Amino acid sequence: MNLLEKFLTYERFEMDWRRLLVQGILIALTGATLAMASAFNPNAIVLTARHLSWLPVSGMVILSLGLLECLDAALTKEPRDFLQNLQVGVLDAVIGTMIILSVTEEPSRLSMMIATFLIVRGIVRATLAHALQLPHILVTSLGGLISVIMGFLIWKQWPTGDGWFMSICLNIEIAVRGWAMMTFALWVRTQNVDIDSD
Template identity: 25%
Template sequence: MKTEIIDEVRQNSGWFIALGIFMILLGIAAIVEPFIATIAVARVLSWVFLFAGIIRTIHAVQSRRQRGFWAKLLIGILYIITGILLLSNVLGATLSLTIAFGWVILAQGIFEVIAAFQARPEPNWGWMLFSGIIAIILGILILYQWPFNAVWLLGVFTGVSFLFSGAWMIAIPWAISHRLSRI
């Protein structure tokens, strides 16, 4: 690791660890109460769509003399409508976001497998292939179980993500302090 990064992590290790613990607690809560976490994720993403649409529409209006104005404006309006529709129907939002998530994971896996075979002579290309295969399997499982998994899937996946994020936020400062104590 670069010296600047090590110094920054060491100076802020308390904040890293506190945030890591908070993320782990949020992850556990999301896994224990996946329905509530799924609703929370759907709400947050719905608001993100709405605000992104507002920002995109404002940007389109400000750049109305440039090429692509109508496309930018229509995309912004589409985002706003999507945000409003998702906010007005939480169950519909969880269903829509879950199926979209399944298709995105499946597409990611397919592209990772293709990229792995393109990178084939490089070292460790097999890890990319493995990741792609796992993503394809997860995508198929998500789509196969839809709509029944919509009430828990986003919450559980978010919880697992928070757990791993919290773990590295604790592990990195610990590893740096452990390494520096041996010097």
């Protein structure tokens, strides 16, 4: 029996709400910290990139989250979980890589890509929440709406098209993602309590 067959014979792993909660807290804190850094130190030079503020770090975080989503997709046994995690993971990994590789570009060249990413990410989040009947649909849809609004703000370059504003928007999206994961973890906890009480 090869490694893949052994792997697929395992039952789907239990979701540990504590791990999800800690992961959500870390993601939310990372996004909030980078958003504040982008607001209070907008002229930071990261990876020798001028005028991009904290965008390269944001790209690294998005790439990391995308790779984690792809790993989650590989570890799931349910087709719906696999497709959901893979779609989101590939999108994040590609955009994160493109942001990192574009550190020598002007921020205006990244604006359309980042705006499109935020709009698509928001629409995908809200659509998957409804299609897969995920818990806390309202919270997930609100997070998706925030991403879509920020994408349109970047597209219209309002209030500005500078790198620090794009960085703030990306990092708010990361923080909202962590927030949604925390609410999901608390829902998993209540489900486990209900199962244990039966």
